[in-house]
Amino acid sequence: MAESIPATQTVALVRELGGPVEFVDNYAIPTPGNKEVLAKVLYTGVCQSDLHTKSGTAASHEGTPITNIKLPHIGGHEGVGRIVSIGPNCDLSVKLGGLVGIRFLSRICRRCEFCLAGNEQYCVKSTNHLHHEDGSFQEYIALDADNLTILPDDIDPKLIGPILCAGVTAYKAVRNANFKIGEWVVVVGAGGGLGHLAVQYARAHGASVIAVDSGNDKREYLSSIGAKEFVDFAAIPDVVQEVRKITNGGAQAVVVTAGNAKAFAHAAEMLRVGGTLSCIGIPPGRPYIETPIATIVIKGLKITGNLIGSLKECMEAVELTRRGIVVPNVQVRPFRELSQVYEELERGDVSGRIVLQVAKDV
Numbered sequence: 563m564a565e566s567i568p569a570t571q572t573v574a575l576v577r578e579l580g581g582p583v584e585f586v587d588n589y590a591i592p593t594p595g596n597k598e599v600l601a602k603v604l605y606t607g608v609c610q611s612d613l614h615t616k617s618g619t620a621a622s623h624e625g626t627p628i629t630n631i632k633l634p635h636i637g638g639h640e641g642v643g644r645i646v647s648i649g650p651n652c653d654l655s656v657k658l659g660g661l662v663g664i665r666f667l668s669r670i671c672r673r674c675e676f677c678l679a680g681n682e683q684y685c686v687k688s689t690n691h692l693h694h695e696d697g698s699f700q701e702y703i704a705l706d707a708d709n710l711t712i713l714p715d716d717i718d719p720k721l722i723g724p725i726l727c728a729g730v731t732a733y734k735a736v737r738n739a740n741f742k743i744g745e746w747v748v749v750v751g752a753g754g755g756l757g758h759l760a761v762q763y764a765r766a767h768g769a770s771v772i773a774v775d776s777g778n779d780k781r782e783y784l785s786s787i788g789a790k791e792f793v794d795f796a797a798i799p800d801v802v803q804e805v806r807k808i809t810n811g812g813a814q815a816v817v818v819t820a821g822n823a824k825a826f827a828h829a830a831e832m833l834r835v836g837g838t839l840s841c842i843g844i845p846p847g848r849p850y851i852e853t854p855i856a857t858i859v860i861k862g863l864k865i866t867g868n869l870i871g872s873l874k875e876c877m878e879a880v881e882l883t884r885r886g887i888v889v890p891n892v893q894v895r896p897f898r899e900l901s902q903v904y905e906e907l908e909r910g911d912v913s914g915r916i917v918l919q920v921a922k923d924v
């Protein structure tokens with residue numbers, strides 16, 4: 563059944579940060595090296611971080627621009643592919659024809675304190691598919707077999723891509739939010755890629771969810787996936803007051819998933835005593851949370867954030883989708899529409915997640 567692998571492939575190339583996406587049809591297909599596999603990319607989600615990297619607006623942990631970016635750059639870190647070739651010395655868990663994920667993290671050291679603690683997404687020697695290595699916006703990709711995301715055979719490859727970044731990020735943010743069954747959890751930016759998944763994870767964990775977003779389409783969709791209340795930030799003058807009213811004094815947790823700074827500024831003021839502000843989604847630049855220190859101290863608030871999650875947490879999120887508990891809202895589009903998709907993301911026009919069909923499955 564071994565499929566013949568061509569010598570060249572189509573990739574979405576960015577030659578300079580801030581420059582356009584260019585489709586190149588004669589890009590070399592990598593040969594899998596020692597302990598590497600070659601996967602054919604079937605589908606890939608398009609993440610806001612891809613747009614920031616391409617535009618040169620990606621922020622580091624200090625809020626300064628990330629400049630260590632491989633050029634020319636091929637983005638994409640929510641891919642699902644099929645193994646078409648196996649390099650030397652891979653172990654027996656790696657199977658030809660098996661489904662694999664292409665995630666943010668590419669290679670890790672397995673020795674640093676974060677790897678040892680099972681938080682390998684913080685590995686001090688890691689490389690990733692967002693800044694250092696070619697990602698899933700190409701038809702074929704070489705992957706480290708020792709850090710491979712081996713997916714179950716019975717998943718829907720169209721749905722799983724978004725789980726590998728947006729999904730696990732939202733899953734972990736909800737886990738960090740520290741609430742009990744029935745308590746109020748606010749999801750800000752609820753209709754977006756991260757948000758609609760955070761709503762479903764919060765529901766699955768027993769929360770009463772208040773979705774904050776705008777427009778009737780989002781209101782309807784979010785109530786269909788279990789949000790109890792919808793607060794339209796464009797129609798309501800004071801979102802904080804509205805949340806306090808619904809929750810009779812404040813929510814137990816607020817998960818902010820929006821890509822814009824304004825959504826974060828006063829989110830902690832929606833919390834009740836002992837509540838948790840869980841931040842994901844990184845607005846560009848160095849914006850700040852504007853909560854008064856007195857509020858944090860006197861109300862005993864917690865503020866937390868997370869960079870994606872570990873492979874273990876990723877597989878937990880994959881399992882929830884495999885079993886139909888959390889269903890990403892995906893819109894499948896042709897690979898060559900990536901530039902238009904970026905424009906839509908820039909305008910904030912995207913509900914759920916856009917998934918590109920990259921190469922045809924055999």
Ligand SMILES: [Zn+2]
Nearest residue numbers: 609611727728
């Ligand atoms: Zn991402």
Ligand SMILES: [Zn+2]
Nearest residue numbers: 671674677685
């Ligand atoms: Zn490490």
